[in-house]
Amino acid sequence: MGVLKEFKDFAMKGNLVDIAVGFVMGAAFKQVVTSFTGGIVSPLIGLLFNADFKNLKWIIKDGIANDAGNVVGEVAVLYGDFLTNVIDFIIVAFVMFVIVKGINATKKKKEPAPEVPKGPSQEDLLAEIRDLLAKQK
Numbered sequence: 001m002g003v004l005k006e007f008k009d010f011a012m013k014g015n016l017v018d019i020a021v022g023f024v025m026g027a028a029f030k031q032v033v034t035s036f037t038g039g040i041v042s043p044l045i046g047l048l049f050n051a052d053f054k055n056l057k058w059i060i061k062d063g064i065a066n067d068a069g070n071v072v073g074e075v076a077v078l079y080g081d082f083l084t085n086v087i088d089f090i091i092v093a094f095v096m097f098v099i100v101k102g103i104n105a106t107k108k109k110k111e112p113a114p115e116v117p118k119g120p121s122q123e124d125l126l127a128e129i130r131d132l133l134a135k136q137k
Contacts, residue, residue, distance in 0.1 A: 026096075033091045037084055056080025 010016065038054060046053035056079055063074025120128070 026092075029095070030088070030092060033088050033095075037088050037091065041087060042080075042084055052080075054080050054084045056083075 042053040046056075049056060057076040058079060059074065059076045061073070061075040063071040066072050
C-alpha cells in the first residue's frame, strides 16, 4: 500500500503535471509547425528548385516499375524530407527559446539575502569559555 501512496504523491507533484501538460502542448505545437513547414515553407522553397521541396531526393540507383506501377529497388537519399524536418526543429526550438525566455523574465527575481554580521569564530568562543572557566577556579 505504501508504494501506491508514494507513486500517487510523485505523480501529483506540480512539476510532473506541468511537464506532462507541456509535453502534450509541445506535441500539438509540433503538428502546427509541421503543417506550416509542409504547407507554406516547403512550397516556397520548392519554387527555387522547381519541385516539391519535401520530395527532393538524390537517386543513387534507379528503381524498376513493377506491374502495379510502383517503383521498387530504388536507392535514394531523401534530403528534401530531412531539410524539412530540420526546418521544423529550428522553428520549434526557437519558439521554445522565446517561451522559456519570456517565462524567466516574468519570474520574480530573488533578492540576495542580507548579510548576517559575522560573530566571533569557534576558536574565539572556546578561548572565551576557557578564560571564564579559569577565572572561576
